[in-house]
Amino acid sequence: MPAHTRRPGWGPDPTPGEAPGRHDPSPAPAATPVRARAGQRGPTLRRPEDLARAGLIAADRVPALEAVAARYAVAITPAMAELIDPVAENDPIARQFVPDVAELNIRPEELADPIGDDVHAVAPGLIHRYPDRVLLKLAQVCAVYCRFCFRRENVGPDAASLPPAALAAALDYIAAHAEIWEVIVSGGDPLVASPRRLAELMKALGGIGHVRVARFHTRVPVVTPERVTDDLVAALKADGVTTWVAIHANHPRELTAAARTALARLADAGIPLVSQTVLLAGVNDDAETLGALMRGFVECRVKPYYLHHGDLAPGTGHFRTTIDKGQALMRALRGHYSGLCQPSYVLDIPGGHGKVPVGPCYRHDDRIDDWQGGRHAYRDAPTET
Structure with a gap:
């Protein structure tokens, strides 16, 4: 995601000394909940313009993402929106839920019913x-x-x-x-x-x-x-x-x-x-x-x-x-x-x-790997008949 100003109340701040994103495996720090008026938690976000208003994407991405949303449904609950750091280019929560124009790149090997239901x-x-x-x-x-x-x-x-x-x-x-x-x-x-x-x-x-x-x-x-x-x-x-x-x-x-x-x-x-x-x-x-x-x-x-x-x-x-x-x-x-x-x-x-x-x-064959990558000889004992 391009960096842009975080909307207050959306997403946790990065842990001091750590960069947010895929290589931060620790649980998220307590986040300020997404709030609507009257202190209530906000609604599920369902359109690219909702994501832009929430500060999760830059406004100039909305037109391109409308084409994605027209084909594949979008919904991000408040619980997940709170976890997204829109400043982090590779935020792992955003990557799972925020639409991406890459979704319109359909490869020849891909299937509408990939597991054969x-x-x-x-x-x-x-x-x-x-x-x-x-x-x-x-x-x-x-x-x-x-x-x-x-x-x-x-x-x-x-x-x-x-x-x-x-x-x-x-x-x-x-x-x-x-x-x-x-x-x-x-x-x-x-x-x-x-x-x-x-x-x-x-x-x-x-x-x-x-x-x-x-x-x-x-x-x-x-x-x-x-x-x-x-x-x-x-x-x-x-x-x-x-x-x-x-x-x-x-x-x-x-x-x-x-x-x-x-x-x-x-x-x-x-x-x-x-x-x-x-x-x-x-x-x-x-x-x-x-x-x-x-x-x-x-x-x-x-x-x-x-x-x-x-x-x-x-x-x-x-x-x-x-x-x-x-x-x-x-x-x-x-x-x-x-x-x-x-x-x-x-x-x-x-x-x-x-x-x-x-x-x-x-x-x-007659060798077994251990968990550290070492390889050791091992042969099955002969069975009695």
């Missing part, structure tokens, strides 16, 4: 890719719109939630397939739904005997933590089914005090938490930042689960790294950070062929 759609909003689980797209709306989203062609404020008839058809399919053990509830972001609707869904899933686990994938506790109320937490629990929540965050500064409180509310209710992170150039593609994020998750009782290699979504080439770089980062985490802090580095194979681990290999 459509190939495995068995009903509107229902994906059956793996034998024992399905993915249910409860809503195509999000609290924020990530600039790297792999479903960016389908989500937005004008997208509909799954209609009642379609949800009923999805539940009928799940009930008719006894091999389905887990229902992954995604979207969009399912936690933008009301507690009433979530409770109805959980009651329905709890009534299907072979469904034992419901997993919600969400950014809500991080980007709009005030939504994680006692009512919402209660809605996520139902007799007969165990609830897990997967938390999406990509930089340690996202784990604010408010986010930590929201995560604690979920954990204190007995809901196990796991993480998902996307490896993003200019956001978390260095070991210090990635390690700090994983430690932050563990401190919040969130078990690091997935580090996703960037998908081939349209207009996201400026976010993608190489698999070689991702493997090098995983090697850098191993040994230097607790075993609790080790996610699984995965790639969704384009075309709907599924998710596979692409982490580094430590075995080379």
